[in-house]
Amino acid sequence: MRIAELSRRSGIPVPTIKYYLREGLLPPGELSSRNQASYDEGHIRRLRLVRALLEIGRLPIATIKSVLSELDTPEPNLHHAMGRALRGSIASEPGPEGDREVETLIERRGWSVSPEAPARRAVADVIAAMHQLGWDSMLAQIDGYAEIADRAARLDMEVLARHSEPDEIVYSAVVGTILGDALIAGLRRLAQENASAQMYRRDGEPTPAATRECR
């Protein structure tokens, strides 16, 4: 198919598609002549992926490019690519603020995580920020959140196990991880609203927390 049809079927304007081609987010179509290329279903799939990572995952174009290029590699190191995607590849200098706490948490849970996993930095940054904000009560429960993360990861693996073709697994890991973040965040918001509604209803006299929370 030609670019007009690709645009029509994907709902993305032609200039934008050309931009993605320039940026290397979309592989070039097969040139049949100097100004004629043909695109296929793979391009449509790729465009949808790009838009999902952009709009749902909120990743910047540059990060999407690096994630996709990792995905196109024969032996992709997905953990690293997606770890970088987590914090937009902004590396704050290694201050020992939350570093030690991440370290001990990983040890406590017996997790095996490579020392240069970008997610370590990301978690350390969040911990540091929470300390700065005097929001230590959440950090006191960090093992509880780690347990939840563990359950989520096990579910992720189960989902991943349903796929057998190697190409699909890699693709799926990306989608599952990045869109999964958005899904979990959204579900948590719904569950929070429910939880605070329950709390409000339970005791006859609403606590200050409940009144504040439940509108």
Add this chain to the structure above:
Amino acid sequence: MRIAELSRRSGIPVPTIKYYLREGLLPPGELSSRNQASYDEGHIRRLRLVRALLEIGRLPIATIKSVLSELDTPEPNLHHAMGRALRGSIASEPGPEGDREVETLIERRGWSVSPEAPARRAVADVIAAMHQLGWDSMLAQIDGYAEIADRAARLDMEVLARHSEPDEIVYSAVVGTILGDALIAGLRRLAQENASAQMYRRDGEPTPAATRECR
């Protein structure tokens, strides 16, 4: 204290502080004369909060403003404010793509969630994107993720219950929700790395998934 000291103690340049004042993210200092205002500890706290929402929560300035102004309200509707924060207040038109599925999920779990909760749209959008990408295997497990979200929300409520002063509760709900998303995402990434490492180690012959996953 004057603006120079506020800048020094918060680590944020003076022009940036002036910008936040202009944008209404930071309440003005108390004017002692036409060109002399004094700032207090509350301003430092607020600046740290703004930076955390910006850098860790990745919220745009405009969204932070709306969240903060809700936070300054005597009767804040936090669910709504934070729901909007979840998707940057971008309201995609209500396509029935994932709407129905969110509806039935909420019903299945017996959650009580207000009909106009923005998180509904956010989750519906993610579901729609996953359908588009043909990534239905994760949606097949959506109840599992909802269960995880429920546990997270219960933990959130426990953390919140440790605070008693109303001001602190509101502040905490914001920090806990928005930074909590980042924390959970980061922990999930660590747990995923561990889970795929386990999967690799368990069976002598690595599955395609494991080799792909574990580098």
Add this chain to the structure above:
DNA sequence: GATAGTAGACAGCATCACTATCCATAGTTT
């Protein structure tokens, strides 16, 4: 052969989050 579509190059644009400059004034030092 007229018309419409295309690849590729390049320039322009809107938004965002600052950053820089200026000015009249105020505090501070000498």
Add this chain to the structure above:
DNA sequence: AAACTATGGATAGTGATGCTGTCTACTATC
């Protein structure tokens, strides 16, 4: 009191990001 520095407020400029528009030399199609 004079010199100097800092401040609040206003306005303009900057760099990055994610497109969008225009142009040219071509090509497919009617």
